[in-house]
Amino acid sequence: MNDFIYKKIERYENLLREMWTASEKYIGTFSVKLLVERVVWDLSKEYREIELLHYNEGMISCAEIAASMKKNPNLPIDDMFMKFITRYVEILSRLIGYENTDKIANWLNEEFRDIPFDSKD
Amino acid sequence: MDKLKTGIKNLDGILSGGIPVYSLNIVSGSPGSGKTILVQNIIFNSARNGLKSLYLTTISESQFKMVRHLQEFEFFSDEFLGDKFIYGDLGTVLRKQGTEKILEYLTEMIKRHEPNIFVIDSFKAIRDIFPDEKTFKAFVFDLAAALSIWEITVFLIGEYEEIELTRLSEFAIADGIFHLYGQEEKRFQKRYLRILKMRGTNFENGEHLFQISPAGIEVYPRIKPKGKELQYGVRQGRKGFGITGLDEMMDGGLTEGTITLLSGGTGTGKTSLALKYLLDGAEKGENGLFLSFEEPTSQLMDNARYLGWELDKYLADGRLDIKFISPIELDVDVHAFEILNMVRGNKVGRLVIDSISSFESSVSDMQKYKDYLWAIAHQLKMRNITSIFTVLNEDLFSPASVTKDQISLIADNIIMLRYVEEKSSIKKILGILKARGTNHDRDIREYEITPNGINVLGKLDKANMLR
Numbered sequence: 001m002n003d004f005i006y007k008k009i010e011r012y013e014n015l016l017r018e019m020w021t022a023s024e025k026y027i028g029t030f031s032v033k034l035l036v037e038r039v040v041w042d043l044s045k046e047y048r049e050i051e052l053l054h055y056n057e058g059m060i061s062c063a064e065i066a067a068s069m070k071k072n073p074n075l076p077i078d079d080m081f082m083k084f085i086t087r088y089v090e091i092l093s094r095l096i097g098y099e100n101t102d103k104i105a106n107w108l109n110e111e112f113r114d115i116p117f118d119s120k121d
Numbered sequence: 122m123d124k125l126k127t128g129i130k131n132l133d134g135i136l137s138g139g140i141p142v143y144s145l146n147i148v149s150g151s152p153g154s155g156k157t158i159l160v161q162n163i164i165f166n167s168a169r170n171g172l173k174s175l176y177l178t179t180i181s182e183s184q185f186k187m188v189r190h191l192q193e194f195e196f197f198s199d200e201f202l203g204d205k206f207i208y209g210d211l212g213t214v215l216r217k218q219g220t221e222k223i224l225e226y227l228t229e230m231i232k233r234h235e236p237n238i239f240v241i242d243s244f245k246a247i248r249d250i251f252p253d254e255k256t257f258k259a260f261v262f263d264l265a266a267a268l269s270i271w272e273i274t275v276f277l278i279g280e281y282e283e284i285e286l287t288r289l290s291e292f293a294i295a296d297g298i299f300h301l302y303g304q305e306e307k308r309f310q311k312r313y314l315r316i317l318k319m320r321g322t323n324f325e326n327g328e329h330l331f332q333i334s335p336a337g338i339e340v341y342p343r344i345k346p347k348g349k350e351l352q353y354g355v356r357q358g359r360k361g362f363g364i365t366g367l368d369e370m371m372d373g374g375l376t377e378g379t380i381t382l383l384s385g386g387t388g389t390g391k392t393s394l395a396l397k398y399l400l401d402g403a404e405k406g407e408n409g410l411f412l413s414f415e416e417p418t419s420q421l422m423d424n425a426r427y428l429g430w431e432l433d434k435y436l437a438d439g440r441l442d443i444k445f446i447s448p449i450e451l452d453v454d455v456h457a458f459e460i461l462n463m464v465r466g467n468k469v470g471r472l473v474i475d476s477i478s479s480f481e482s483s484v485s486d487m488q489k490y491k492d493y494l495w496a497i498a499h500q501l502k503m504r505n506i507t508s509i510f511t512v513l514n515e516d517l518f519s520p521a522s523v524t525k526d527q528i529s530l531i532a533d534n535i536i537m538l539r540y541v542e543e544k545s546s547i548k549k550i551l552g553i554l555k556a557r558g559t560n561h562d563r564d565i566r567e568y569e570i571t572p573n574g575i576n577v578l579g580k581l582d583k584a585n586m587l588r
Contacts, residue, residue: 034270041232094123094272095143 005077006066012081013062015112016053019088020060022104026096029057035095036060039088047080122321125238125274128166129159130339131458135329140297141321143269147244147291149281150301155312155333157187158194159301160240160276162337165196167238168205175236177211177227179246196337207234211241220251224263231271238274244291245279258290265294286317296320301331311454314340330454341458344496360471360507362394363401366577370553370562371534378505379557380498380531384512385538389549390570391511392416394538395473396425396432397575398509403435407470410463411443414451414479418443428574451483457493461500472506478513498531514539533557541581550581 023032036055043050049072052064069075093101124139133139140146148156164174178187187208191197202208214226231239241247251257268275277291286292286300298317303310313328330341361367361374368374375381375398385391392415399409413421421443425432435441444463446456457480464472474480477494484490494510501508510532535554540547551568553561567578 031266031270034267038270091270091272095269097122 005069009062009066009069009077011112012077013060015081015085015108016060016062018108018111019085019104020055022107023092026100026104027092033057035088035091039084039091042087043080043084046083047075049075050080050084124322125163125167125172126170127163128169129162129337131329131342132338132340135316135325135340135342136319137323139322140274140319142274143272144296144320145265145268145275145277145294146297146299147281147295148276148278148299148301149286151282152280154301154303155331155338156278156280156301157242158333159299159314159331159338160242160278161187161191162194162196163276164206164238164240165198165201168198168201171205172237173205173207173234174238174240175207175209175230175234176240176242177209177230178242179212179215179244193335194337195335207236211247215247215250220247220256220260223247224260224267227264228267231268231273235271236273238276239268240276240278242278243280244277245281248279248289248291254290258294261291261294292318311452330452332455341455343454344457344461344493344500360398360407361401362398362575363404364394364397364575364577366566366568367394367551367575370564370566370577371556372559372561375507375509375534376556376558377507378502379507379533380501381507381509381534381536382512382532383509383536383538384514386514386540389538389540390568390575391513391538392421392475393424393428393570393575394536395475395509395511396421397428397430399441399471399473400425400430400432400435402471403432403440406440408439408468409441409471409473410469411441411473411475412460412463413443413445413475414448415475417445421445427572428570429572430574448479448482451479453480453484453490453493457497460497464501464504464506469506472501472508474508474510476511476513478511494531534559543581548581551577 020032020036023035027035033055036053040050040053049065049068052062052068054061054064065077069077089101089105092104123142124133124136125142126133126139127136148160150156161176164176167174188199188202209230211223211226214222218226248257251260265275277295279291281289281300283300283302286298292298295318297319300315300317301312302315303312305311312331312333314331315328316324316326325342327343329343332339332341358377359372359374360377361371383391383395392413396411399411402409411421416424422432432441432443436443442463460474463469474497480493481487481490484493498508514537532555534556537552537554539550541550542548548567549569550565552565553563564580567581569576569578
């Protein structure tokens with residue numbers, strides 16, 4: 001598998017970590033973990049590989065997802081991660097309000113200009 | 122903040138639109154207080170709005186019994202069973218797998234059914250199974266966090282005593298607390314609901330009466346004066362009785378938007394005078410409402426015919442409405458609220474309550490009676506409704522007081538009716554004791570009630586109104 005894919009996964013990992021940190025401020029570590037758990041479960045019906053995402057307090061790792069790409073090089077990682085992010089932001093919006101989620105989304109947009117965020121998706 | 126509409130009569134009003142979604146609510150009360158019916162009523166109303174509920178029982182009642190009891194209510198529909206109403210048994214899990222497996226089992230059930238509403242009945246039973254308070258507190262915290270992340274509105278039902286509401290950890294974690302209780306008052310077995318806490322929304326605190334009927338739960342909010350000060354615009358309009366002598370004594374009639382106490386002994390003609398007041402309004406095109414707690418409509422109609430008054434055409438065209446509520450059935454908590462509803466609905470300009478003495482006899486404590494009268498009077502004034510409250514003065518010949526409970530404080534005007542003896546005959550006299558903002562007549566006048574109506578006669582020389 002080429003470096004480009006690894007770089008991409010690494011970028012998503014950084015993004016998820018930042019998302020985690022930004023949401024923690026509003027809902028706390030415990031609830032962020034539960035929210036990630038819920039989104040993983042939601043998405044696992046479509047992408048089993050998302051269950052390889054490892055997460056714990058302050059730590060989120062896509063290493064196993066990257067490793068699985070050797071067996072399944074056609075995994076649509078962009079689709080999978082974008083759906084993960086969209087679903088996460090969508091639920092977060094309903095929990096803490098669009099206004100607060102917008103702040104997170106705007107900040108992430110600044111940090112990751114190539115990935116569009118919208119709390120109203 | 123989005124709200125879950127309960128759909129229960131008047132409850133959403135008390136909650137400023139409903140219960141905030143994803144909140145964790147405890148519904149507490151002793152056995153038989155109506156907790157389960159309240160929650161099930163909310164669930165079935167929500168099912169009609171497309172929301173799914175997961176209802177888990179511990180050891181309280183089997184699904185078979187629950188469904189059998191629910192069938193008695195109009196809100197129940199078996200089409201929702203297994204679809205929008207999922208029933209689960211948590212008791213078996215508790216007994217066979219222990220407390221550490223509860224959260225796992227609940228999460229599994231949530232993933233399987235993806236409900237919008239989640240109920241545990243009874244949560245108190247779960248508390249009793251936990252080995253200690255610390256472990257239970259941690260469980261409640263985890264449960265609350267997990268359920269909110271799954272975007273579920275939660276109801277935990279429990280047989281808690283009121284004293285426990287301030288001590289137990291689940292009440293600190295709860296977003297909302299509904300406490301239900303009942304008590305016997307006079308001839309009624311009353312049910313009350315209090316919202317002790319509701320994060321994320323304004324709510325009407327205090328004691329609200331509720332009833333359980335075949336329709337389900339109906340709540341009657343505590344009525345209270347709104348605002349801190351009673352300030353009303355001074356109005357100049359007058360509403361008369363259509364009785365020449367009396368209207369003259371009142372400088373043209375009752376000032377618009379005021380409350381008048383019509384106080385007198387039995388047989389002095391309080392009801393007839395009040396009826397004439399509404400008839401005069403109807404003749405001028407105003408809507409009037411007569412709330413009778415003493416005489417049925419047919420009897421009032423007969424009295425009116427005897428006095429030469431034809432009420433039928435005004436009753437037919439809606440300008441006049443007579444509602445009879447039997448004093449046996451009179452429940453101030455219910456009827457005070459319904460009076461205001463009737464007044465709102467009918468665009469009433471004139472109102473009669475005959476009599477507030479019946480109100481008094483149906484309440485268990487005097488303070489409550491005064492609070493209700495004060496609140497009703499305030500609401501009527503705010504709506505600019507010119508109202509007459511009749512009140513029985515049991516002392517036929519001596520007006521020692523207008524009412525025995527200082528109810529006169531709510532009145533802008535007081536008209537006193539009583540008897541005097543003169544030359545071995547009994548005469549009726551009336552006097553205006555008080556009329557705010559009115560240059561009223563201070564004389565005491567004789568009046569008579571005849572088949573030709575009510576006539577105010579001359580001044581009585583020797584009667585002493587305040588003897």
